[in-house]
Amino acid sequence: MHRIGYLLSDGFQIMALATQAVFEYANETAGSPFYTMEHYSVEGGEVRSSIGLAVGTRAAGPRTQADTWIVAGVSDPVAMPARPDVLAFLRKAAGRARRVAAICTGGFVLAQAGLLDGRRATTHWAFAREMEARFPDIHVEADRIFIIDGSLWTSAGMTAGLDLALGMVEKDLGAEVARSVAHKLVMHQRRAGGQSQHSEMLDLAPKSDRIQNALNYARQNLTRPLTVEELAAAVHLSARQFSRVFTMETGQSPAKAVEGLRLEAARLMIEQSRHSLDVIAKETGFRDRRHLREAFVRGFGVPPQAVRREARSGA
Template identity: 70%
Template sequence: MHRIGYILPEGFQVMALATQAVFELANLLVGQPFYAVETYALDGSARASTGLVLQAKPLSAHRSADTWLVAGTIKPMPSAPELIRLLSKIAVRARRIAGLCTGAFILAEAGLLDGRRATTHWYWAEVLQERYPHIQVEADRIYIADGPVWTSAGMTAEMDLALALVEKDLGADIARTVAHRLVMHQRRSGGQSQHSEMLKLAPKSDRIQQALEHARRNLAQPLSVEALAEAASLSPRQFSRVFTAETGQSPAKAVEGLRLEAARLMIEGSRHPLEVVARETGFRDRRHMREAFLRGFGMPPQAVRREARIAPPA
């Protein structure tokens, strides 16, 4: 049995608790209690940022755990010295330890991130780097596994980290099925950006959202203004005007952003030749994709692939 211990600091963010559903469903799928989940707080209870008070086991009375998950807080604050002392002690005996969202700050206080790669919520990444210069902070990552120490970006990225832990323990099929049971739109890899092109565009009307969904599902197609306008049930002229007003971008620029995001994910997460990536994501050819990468990321696709291979796999 794999024991998982959650550590809740005072003021913890309740989203961390949602990740327990990942391990619960994994148990149901394998047909036996593979995971045993227990929740701890320094004094036996902790108040969430929402005001919820949760009764837990005192951390001083902890049992050994294979994996420790440290919840984050809305705003990183110095931790209680006793929490850091106990965390440093129990981390040595664990198979792995993870900081969820700003839980990375707590791991950093305990010295567990020194000399390692780490991430956290994009809003606090720069602060983490300034406070702890011995950490290599990668601000635009969903989660990072550097040896036995894992860290994740904020909020929903914690679910992606939990699924990655399940994949590590039980395989990709179980992790995919858990994500499906949780009605997750997609499972994101650790190298994926914290920032989504779809979220950045943030259209206000269902029609423009419909056109963007059509584009995202059909990136390999030409995706002319006429085709997008048809998906939105608008005339091409009206579509272009409404699209630009709602997203702040032209349809062509928005489609290029979606293609860039999809191409980067394929390059980082697969061994497909760049010609195949270009074709699958709708670029005319490899050269066209390279030009778009230089505009969008300031580096060619080959450099993105090299960086992904240098980074230890999550």
């Protein structure tokens, strides 16, 4: 039996508890209760989340043990630093546990406890620079879904905690169980930790349905040249009107946005597949692997081979 203890403090983000569904379905898939879960706080009793929902907890004392500790984040780790008794408990618990994990800004709690010194870690992208500035001994990698460094696991914000939990299931019970759990949770893909937190579609954030539909059309037809005229026709606008509205809503030209979508798709294929760069270039609309490499270096600062090596190393 693998015991998981969720360490909660007032103001914790309720999304952290969504990861319990991953372990619940892992038990169901495995056919036996491999995981047990319990909520803890240093004082015990009710702890309120950031939206005011009260959750009952057991007191975490000197003899409290768990195989895995998961620390929930708070909405603002700078304004709400961890209490000294929480940090003292974590320092002792880390020495007895198989692993310690932090979801979202929970990484700041591990950092304050000194557990991340000299290690790689990630957190919500909005607080990554703050973590880097406050804790210079930590190798912060802001553009990662989750990171495993020895027995310490850290994840990016919100839904990335589900990916971290699935990573634990894969490590404990194997890839087939993790795939089954992801399928039951209707997760359209199981993201490896090395994937980027960045989403080109979210960054563009168009305001109208027409421009959103044009972007969806582009993403579904990346193998095509995708001229302004084609995108405009797909949403029943003239090319001139489409270019004007697109730039006004997204802050980018259609050509620049399409290149961003191509790069995002190429990066996913590089991280997740074994296809050659020639195949990936063709599937994502680049002329050839040389064109793909030039765009990759321009967009990400590294060649595609470096991203593939890092993804395989992380796996």
